[in-house]
Amino acid sequence: VAYQNFAVVHYNNPELALVGMKAYYGRIIKQRMERMRKIVGDNDKKKKVLSYISMKVHLADFCCDWGWTDDPRAANSGLPARIPWILFPRQIEFIEWVIDHYIRSERGLIEKSRDQGVTWLFCLIMLQLWRWEPGFTGGIGSNKLTNVDERGNPKSIFEKIRAIMTTLPAWWMPLGFKPKMHDKTNNLINPVNRNNISGEGGNDIGRGDRRSMYLIDEAASLDFPLDADKALSQNTNCQFDLSTPKGMNHFGIKRHSGRVDVFTFHWRDDPRKGQKWYDKQKAILDPVVLAQEVDIDYHCSVDGLIIKPEWVDAAMKIELKAQGVCAESMDVGAGGSDKSAIATRRGPVCSVREVDDDNGISLTGEAFDVGIKEQISYLHYDAPGVGHAVKSAIQSSERKIPFICYGLWPSGAVSDSFYEEFDDKAKNIFVNARAEWWWLFARRLEKTWEHVSGIHTYDEEELVSLPENGNLKAELCSPLKMTTESGKKKVESKKDMKKRGIASGNMADAVVMCFVPRDSGHKHVVNERPILRCVEQIEMNWGVRTAHRMLHYGAISQSTDIEVNILCAVWDQHDAILYIYDEIKEEMPIATKLVPDIVKRMNLRTVTLTRLMGNREILDEDKRTLAKEMNRELFQIMRDHQSVKIKPPRRYDILGAVAILNELIAGGRFKIASPCKQLVDSLLNWTIEGDKVKAYGMRECLLMIVSELIKVVDIKEVLKHVEYHTFVTGKKAEDVRVVPGKGYLGV
Numbered sequence: 001v002a003y004q005n006f007a008v009v010h011y012n013n014p015e016l017a018l019v020g021m022k023a024y025y026g027r028i029i030k031q032r033m034e035r036m037r038k039i040v041g042d043n044d045k046k047k048k049v050l051s052y053i054s055m056k057v058h059l060a061d062f063c064c065d066w067g068w069t070d071d072p073r074a075a076n077s078g079l080p081a082r083i084p085w086i087l088f089p090r091q092i093e094f095i096e097w098v099i100d101h102y103i104r105s106e107r108g109l110i111e112k113s114r115d116q117g118v119t120w121l122f123c124l125i126m127l128q129l130w131r132w133e134p135g136f137t138g139g140i141g142s143n144k145l146t147n148v149d150e151r152g153n154p155k156s157i158f159e160k161i162r163a164i165m166t167t168l169p170a171w172w173m174p175l176g177f178k179p180k181m182h183d184k185t186n187n188l189i190n191p192v193n194r195n196n197i198s199g200e201g202g203n204d205i206g207r208g209d210r211r212s213m214y215l216i217d218e219a220a221s222l223d224f225p226l227d228a229d230k231a232l233s234q235n236t237n238c239q240f241d242l243s244t245p246k247g248m249n250h251f252g253i254k255r256h257s258g259r260v261d262v263f264t265f266h267w268r269d270d271p272r273k274g275q276k277w278y279d280k281q282k283a284i285l286d287p288v289v290l291a292q293e294v295d296i297d298y299h300c301s302v303d304g305l306i307i308k309p310e311w312v313d314a315a316m317k318i319e320l321k322a323q324g325v326c327a328e329s330m331d332v333g334a335g336g337s338d339k340s341a342i343a344t345r346r347g348p349v350c351s352v353r354e355v356d357d358d359n360g361i362s363l364t365g366e367a368f369d370v371g372i373k374e375q376i377s378y379l380h381y382d383a384p385g386v387g388h389a390v391k392s393a394i395q396s397s398e399r400k401i402p403f404i405c406y407g408l409w410p411s412g413a414v415s416d417s418f419y420e421e422f423d424d425k426a427k428n429i430f431v432n433a434r435a436e437w438w439w440l441f442a443r444r445l446e447k448t449w450e451h452v453s454g455i456h457t458y459d460e461e462e463l464v465s466l467p468e469n470g471n472l473k474a475e476l477c478s479p480l481k482m483t484t485e486s487g488k489k490k491v492e493s494k495k496d497m498k499k500r501g502i503a504s505g506n507m508a509d510a511v512v513m514c515f516v517p518r519d520s521g522h523k524h525v526v527n528e529r530p531i532l533r534c535v536e537q538i539e540m541n542w543g544v545r546t547a548h549r550m551l552h553y554g555a556i557s558q559s560t561d562i563e564v565n566i567l568c569a570v571w572d573q574h575d576a577i578l579y580i581y582d583e584i585k586e587e588m589p590i591a592t593k594l595v596p597d598i599v600k601r602m603n604l605r606t607v608t609l610t611r612l613m614g615n616r617e618i619l620d621e622d623k624r625t626l627a628k629e630m631n632r633e634l635f636q637i638m639r640d641h642q643s644v645k646i647k648p649p650r651r652y653d654i655l656g657a658v659a660i661l662n663e664l665i666a667g668g669r670f671k672i673a674s675p676c677k678q679l680v681d682s683l684l685n686w687t688i689e690g691d692k693v694k695a696y697g698m699r700e701c702l703l704m705i706v707s708e709l710i711k712v713v714d715i716k717e718v719l720k721h722v723e724y725h726t727f728v729t730g731k732k733a734e735d736v737r738v739v740p741g742k743g744y745l746g747v
Contacts, residue, residue, distance in 0.1 A: 028084040035065065036169070046171055053172075054132040056099050060092045063124055068167035069117070070154070082167070090269035091121060097263050098125055098240070102213055105237035109219075109255055112265035114244055114293040122215050122242070123161045129213070130188065130195045131174060138197035139211035139236065141228065143221040145201025149186045157217060158199060161188065206231025212238065219243040220251035226503055245298045248305075248478050249500050252298040256474035267294055298474075306438055306481035306491055311445040312466065312473045314452040320465040322349040328403075329380040329513035330367045331506040332360050332387060342367055343510035344374050349465045350514055352472060352507050360389025368401060376403050380513045383407030395677050404532065404684055406519040410434035415521030416688075431488040433520055438479065438491045441512045445476075464515070475505030522687040525658055530665050531672075531683050538581050538673040540570065540603075549573035551610040553708060554602055555701035556646060558618035558626065564589040567679065567701035568602050571610075571709060577669045578706070583676045583698065591629035599637055604644060613704045614646040649704045654693055657706040664706075 039045040053062040067085035087095075094110075098121075101108045112118050129136040140157050142148050149158035162183070165173070174192040182189040186199035200208055205216065205228040214232055219241035222228055229250075232239050241260075243251050255262055267273050281294055291297035324347025333340040340363050343352040357363050364381075371379055381390045387407060394405045414426040414436045422429050430436040441464075448463040450456040466472065480492040497503075551571040558564050566584040571577075582601045586594060602609065618627045627646050638644045664670040672680060679698040686699060695703050 025080075025083055028086065032065070032084065050172070056103075056128065056133070059099065059125065059128050060087055060095050062128070063087055063095075066168060066172070067124065067164070069120060070163050085120075088269075088271050090265065091117065094118070094121055094263060094265065095125060098122070101240075101261065102129070102238050106261065107237070107239045108241075108261045108263060109251075110240060110242045110263045110265060111255055111296050112242070112244055113267035113270075113296060116265045116267070116270060118242060118265055119157060119217055120160055120164075122217075122240070123157065123164055126197055126213065126215070127161060127164060130190055130197055131172070133195070133212075134193055136193075136195045136212045137209065138195075139200065139206075139208065139214035140197065140217065141200045141205035141214065142217045143202060143223060145186070145199070145204075147218065148199035148201050151185070158186065158188070161197070203227065206235050208235070211236040214239045216241050217243075220246040220249060222250070225250035226498070244293045245296055246292065247500075248298050248474060249502050253471070253474040253478065253502060253505075255298070256470035258470050264296065266296060304480045304482070305477055306479050307442045307445055307476045308449075309473065309477050311442070311449040312476050314449040315445055315464050315466040316468050316473070318448055318452055318463065318465050320348045320460050320463060322346040324348070324461055326374055326376045327378055327380065327514055327518075328367060328371045328374065328376045329510050329516075330363060330390070331382050331510040331513065332363055332385075332390060333506050339506060341506040341510035342370060343507070343514040344370060344376065345514045346374070348460055348463050350511055351467055352469070352511050352514075354471075354507060360386055361393040364390050364393035364397070368397070368399060371401075371403055378403055378518050379405045380408050380516060380519075381405065382509065382513065383409050384411070395681060402532065406685070408433070408437075408513060408516060408520050410437070412520070415517070416523060417521055429489055431484055431490040435489050435491045437512050437516045437520075439489060441515050444515065466511070469507070472507045472511070475508035476511070478502050478505055478508070519685070519687070525686040525688055525693050526683055527662055527665055531680065533668075534665060534670050534672050535674050535676075535680060536671055538579060538671060540579070540581050551708075552602065552607055553610055553705045554598065554612040555649075555704040556612070556614045556618055557697055557700040557704075558615060558623075559696060560617065562589065562626070563587050563697075564594070564618075564626070565678070565697045565701055566598065567676075567698060567705065568598075569705045571705075575669075577671060578664055578709070579671045579673070580676055580679060580702070580705075581673045583679055585678055585698075589626060591626060591633045595630050595633035595637060599634075604638060605641055608642055609644055611649075611708060612644055612646050613649040613708075615700055615704065616648075618646065619648055649707055651707045652704060653707050654695055654703055657703040658693060660709065661702070661706050 039049055052058055053066070063085055064087055068082055069085040070082050098108070110118060126138045126140075130138060140148055142157070146153070147156055150156040151159070153159055154163070174190050176191045178191075182191055188197040190196065198208060198211075200206070203224055205222070206214070214236040216222070216228065216232075216239070219225065220243035229239075241251060241254065245252055245255075254260055267278065278294070282290055285294070326344070326346045328342065328344045330342045331340060340355040340357055341352055342355055342363075343350060345351070355363060355366065357366070367379060367381075370376075381387055383391065391407055394401075410433055412433045414430045414433055417426045417436075418424070419426065419429060426436055430439065444462065444464045447456070447458045448465075451458050451463055478497060482490040482492060484490055549572075551573065553569045553571065555567050555569070556564060557566075564584075564586045567580055568582040568584075570579045570581060572579065584594070584597060584601065599605065614627060617623060631645050634644045634646075661670070679702065682698045683702075
């Protein structure tokens with residue numbers, strides 16, 4: 001109360017305030033001298049005092065009765081530099097908060113305005129525990145070791161501890177304490193109970209022994225905060241991070257994460273400071289410094305954020321209807337503090353949660369459960385790195401998944417989209433896919449803010465609604481937007497963010513991926529949605545082959561690195577259905593092993609093969625060694641049955657085959673046996689590259705087979721053979737589809 005009164009008086013009458021402060025401190029000093037006189041020489045009273053102040057719950061009383069603090073700035077106003085340490089209410093709350101967390105072995109974070117005396121309070125708390133708490137070991141760390149302890153430097157923390165100790169009564173100190181012996185650089189030892197306080201700096205934080213309590217001072221300035229957290233996670237259960245903000249770095253993200261208890265020391269909590277004090281600071285300080293170190297603003301000093309905090313606030317406040325496309329995404333963490341995340345959305349309404357599981361297989365199973373429950377249309381996952389485990393889990397899953405899974409590549413190519421506001425294609429605007437994804441989501445958030453603020457009205461499907469989550473907000477507001485020398489837009493990489501002390505934001509990445517257009521907006525060669533409906537349990541009934549006029553095909557595609565893909569197919573002329581009933585993939589094929597497998601799977605000893613086709617690579621004159629060996633092996637095995645030989649396809653029309661394939665899929669005339677997962681995966685992820693359709697591997701095998709079903713006939717020939725056409729296809733003459741100038745394309 002006295003402080004507050006003097007603060008008010010100070011701005012109205014500084015001289016009167018100075019007189020009042022001197023009188024106030026004079027009374028306090030007189031009381032302390034009287035208190036000291038009463039117990040000097042009286043051991044019983046001294047024991048009672050020590051018994052009282054040794055209790056943790058009486059630490060604030062001890063400070064107000066016996067504590068002193070140094071403030072060289074006080075001399076400018078005519079006050080002594082060393083003054084009685086009288087705590088104001090928020091400081092007492094802080095002491096109780098720290099002691100409570102220490103007793104319960106919990107971690108905490110303290111954000112503060114500058115000049116709140118919090119480091120001094122920590123020195124006081126650690127001294128109390130060092131002096132009286134059995135088995136206490138304290139640790140202090142900072143970005144530089146000299147900030148922890150440097151003799152003669154009053155800014156160093158151990159020098160603050162020494163300053164407090166020199167003002168305390170001699171009978172408070174532990175018996176036998178000798179500064180030269182027990183007060184070493186970065187190490188303070190209690191000779192009675194062997195308690196100690198040690199200091200560390202820079203990369204060595206947390207590398208020492210286990211600690212009862214550990215303080216990281218100026219935590220926002222650490223060069224490697226993730227390493228410090230990792231080391232301290234094994235060495236203490238009671239870690240305190242103390243700092244003023246320095247942008248949305250690791251300290252800022254941790255503060256907003258919701259995973260750690262936060263104590264805020266705002267300048268308004270200090271009774272010595274009022275609005276006039278703030279107005280003065282506002283006049284003399286740089287706006288960024290004022291916002292950051294006085295107003296505790298984490299975003300003011302970060303220029304060029306791709307997503308602004310107020311945009312996220314709007315998205316977390318707005319209420320939208322959960323209707324529209326339903327999608328899911330997951331980002332697999334690397335373990336430890338880097339957790340995984342799963343996000344789902346229905347239209348503009350998104351939810352996200354962290355998952356303490358970095359196992360791609362089990363995480364994929366959990367994502368499948370969520371996707372089936374929410375009836376999603378597709379699932380996005382981060383394909384690089386640990387995402388390989390997700391792809392493996394998807395391919396090896398025995399479950400019937402009613403949605404499509406797409407692996408997204410952040411560093412991959414952008415979409416084929418055209419952006420009217422830039423009057424250009426995506427490839428000329430963004431440096432990679434990640435930049436395009438984040439820009440799209442940032443624009444959606446900006447529209448949401450404009451909508452909430454009344455600046456502009458948008459349809460709900462253009463907006464986004466996010467859950468209230470401080471950690472999500474921190475992650476979304478962390479990456480910076482950049483521009484390359486060629487003028488393309490770029491988002492700060494995770495590697496560069498880590499240099500700023502910012503961990504990978506998996507929740508943010510999951511949310512952004514959830515709003516990425518299906519398969520990153522790539523155009524697909526075949527209609528991928530119905531492909532999953534084509535997958536069935538197929539058992540070939542070879543007995544109906546005559547009645548249904550079944551044609552048996554095999555297709556082999558060899559890649560430039562000698563990998564071989566093989567498809568086994570049947571065209572049922574009676575029902576007009578193409579069955580893909582088996583597949584073979586060999587990375588290092590050997591003819592003597594591969595050919596018997598083909599004979600067995602295609603049942604060639606009892607079924608007549610219509611055609612076994614090979615692509616150009618396997619039939620190339622310079623590279624056909626494998627084809628020669630396979631043909632020789634086929635001849636040996638099939639000598640008494642039928643003539644089987646790898647030959648080029650009679651027709652190979654990529655675009656025509658794609659057109660027919662899509663018609664077959666749409667008409668339910670295309671079936672894939674469930675074991676053919678390589679083919680299914682290649683079809684689902686088959687995109688148009690630029691303006692071209694490229695086929696290789698399983699895709700090329702399929703198109704070679706479909707090309708055998710294609711007949712391109714001149715329109716005059718069609719009219720001559722309407723009767724034959726009707727017999728073969730079951731279509732009437734008026735149903736014949738004619739493309740002027742291009743003849744007739746049909747099955």
